[in-house]
Structures are given as C-alpha cells and as structure tokens.
Amino acid sequence: LMVWLRRCTHYLFIIVVAVNGTLLTINAGDYIFYTDWARTSFVVFSISQTLMLTVGAVYYLTFTGVPGTATYYALIITVYTWVAKGAWSSLGYPYDFTVTPVWLPSAMLLDLAYWATKRNKHSLILFGGVLVGMSLPLFNMVNLLTVADPLETAFKYPRPTLPPYVTPIEPQVGKFYNSPVALGAGAGAVLAVTMAALGCKLTTWTYRWMAA
Numbered sequence: 001l002m003v004w005l006r007r008c009t010h011y012l013f014i015i016v017v018a019v020n021g022t023l024l025t026i027n028a029g030d031y032i033f034y035t036d037w038a039r040t041s042f043v044v045f046s047i048s049q050t051l052m053l054t055v056g057a058v059y060y061l062t063f064t065g066v067p068g069t070a071t072y073y074a075l076i077i078t079v080y081t082w083v084a085k086g087a088w089s090s091l092g093y094p095y096d097f098t099v100t101p102v103w104l105p106s107a108m109l110l111d112l113a114y115w116a117t118k119r120n121k122h123s124l125i126l127f128g129g130v131l132v133g134m135s136l137p138l139f140n141m142v143n144l145l146t147v148a149d150p151l152e153t154a155f156k157y158p159r160p161t162l163p164p165y166v167t168p169i170e171p172q173v174g175k176f177y178n179s180p181v182a183l184g185a186g187a188g189a190v191l192a193v194t195m196a197a198l199g200c201k202l203t204t205w206t207y208r209w210m211a212a
Contacts (some may be wrong), residue, residue, distance in 0.1 A: 010093030042144075046192060048139040049101045053077075054132050054192045057107050057200025063206060074107030096147040102139040106132045121200050129196035133189030136166035137181045164199065 056077070057070035078184070085098045109131040110124070115122035 043181040043184045046140060047188050049103070049189035049193045050136045050192050052132050053103050053106060053136070054129060054195040055199045057110055058128065058196045059202045061079070061110065061114055062200050062203040063123055065109045065119060070107045070110040070114070071104060074103040078103055087113070091139035099144065099147060102143045105139050106136045109135055125193060125196040125200060130189045133192035134185045136188060137184035141181050
C-alpha cells in the first residue's frame with residue numbers, strides 16, 4: 001500500500017507542476033502584461049517558462065530513466081495550456097489573450113542530450129540545461145509572430161482603469177533590451193543548468209523517500 005501511495009504522490013507532483021506551468025503561462029503571457037512591458041515581458045516570459053520546463057522535465061526524465069519522457073512531460077503541459085487558452089476564449093477573451101509557449105522542441109533537445117550521453121545525468125544537467133535555455137526563446141519568438149500584435153489586441157479589448165499604485169511603469173528601453181531573445185537565451189541558459197540540477201536532486205530525494 002505504501003509503495004502504491006508513494007507512486008501516486010510522484011504522479012501527483014507531475015500534475016501539480018504541469019498545472020502550475022499553465023498558471024504561470026497565463027500570468028506571464030497574457031496580452032495585458034505583454035503590452036505594458038513589451039520586450040522586458042518577453043525576457044521574463046522566456047526565463048520563467050525555461051525554468052519551469054527544465055525542473056519538471058529533468059525530474060520526470062531522471063525518475064523514469066527513459067529518454068523521451070521529457071517530451072511527454074512537455075506534451076502534458078502543452079495540452080493543459082491549450083485547454084486553459086480555450087477556456088479563456090470561451091469566456092469572451094480574444095484568441096491571443098494567452099500565448100501558448102512552444103515547449104516541445106526544447107524538451108526534445110533535453111531528451112537528445114540524455115540519450116546521446118548514455119543517460120549521464122551530469123551531461124544532462126550541463127548540456128541539456130544550456131540547450132533548453134538557448135532554444136526556448138528562439139522558438140517562442142517565432143511563435144509570437146503568428147499571433148496578433150499585442151497593442152492592437154489591447155486597443156480592441158481595453159482593460160479596466162487601474163489605481164496608480166498598480167499601474168505599470170514603462171521600462172527604459174536601452175541597448176541591453178534591444179535583443180530580448182538574446183537576453184532571455186543567455187539568462188535562461190545559465191539558470192536552466194541550476195534547475196536541471198534541482199530536477200536531478202528531486203529524483204534522488206524521491207527515491208530515498210520511496211525506499212524509506
């Protein structure tokens with residue numbers, strides 16, 4: 001019974017991470033936030049999605065030890081997010097209110113790094129983390145080209161008036177922000193390595209807990 005309960009807990013964790021990923025997407029990717037912060041928002045969006053994907057996919061991948069499960073994990077959160085997108089659309093919000101991230105290609109690179117290095121978790125952390133961090137902003141910038149312009153959408157669906165203390169302050173767009181893909185990829189590549197290491201450590205903790 002205890003073994004069964006522990007396995008159920010593991011799968012529940014996967015579901016919880018996927019649902020949180022969906023909520024994170026809605027908060028980081030909606031057109032209101034993107035309109036206010038533009039380039040800066042894309043960097044925040046890229047980094048948040050990179051880290052969320054990395055820790056969950058690496059945990060799932062190392063727990064099963066089967067290359068391909070990272071892609072399966074990305075498929076789960078993609079389906080959840082499209083369901084959420086459909087829910088928002090059914091409530092009357094525009095189709096582009098939630099921008100669904102492109103996780104699958106980056107997850108495939110994670111699987112490839114694990115498979116090509118013969119399931120070496122240290123190579124997975126280093127190579128896989130860098131590959132996810134570098135690739136996800138590129139795929140998502142291509143994805144954004146297929147949706148409506150955020151400013152145009154915002155004018156069609158004006159938001160309610162906000163009190164001064166929650167009205168966003170426009171950031172100063174300087175040289176550093178002129179390439180949000182490069183900034184998101186650079187920061188994501190560094191931080192994703194740490195998240196990949198955390199995913200491996202979660203697997204270690206889970207196995208110890210299951211053996212207790």
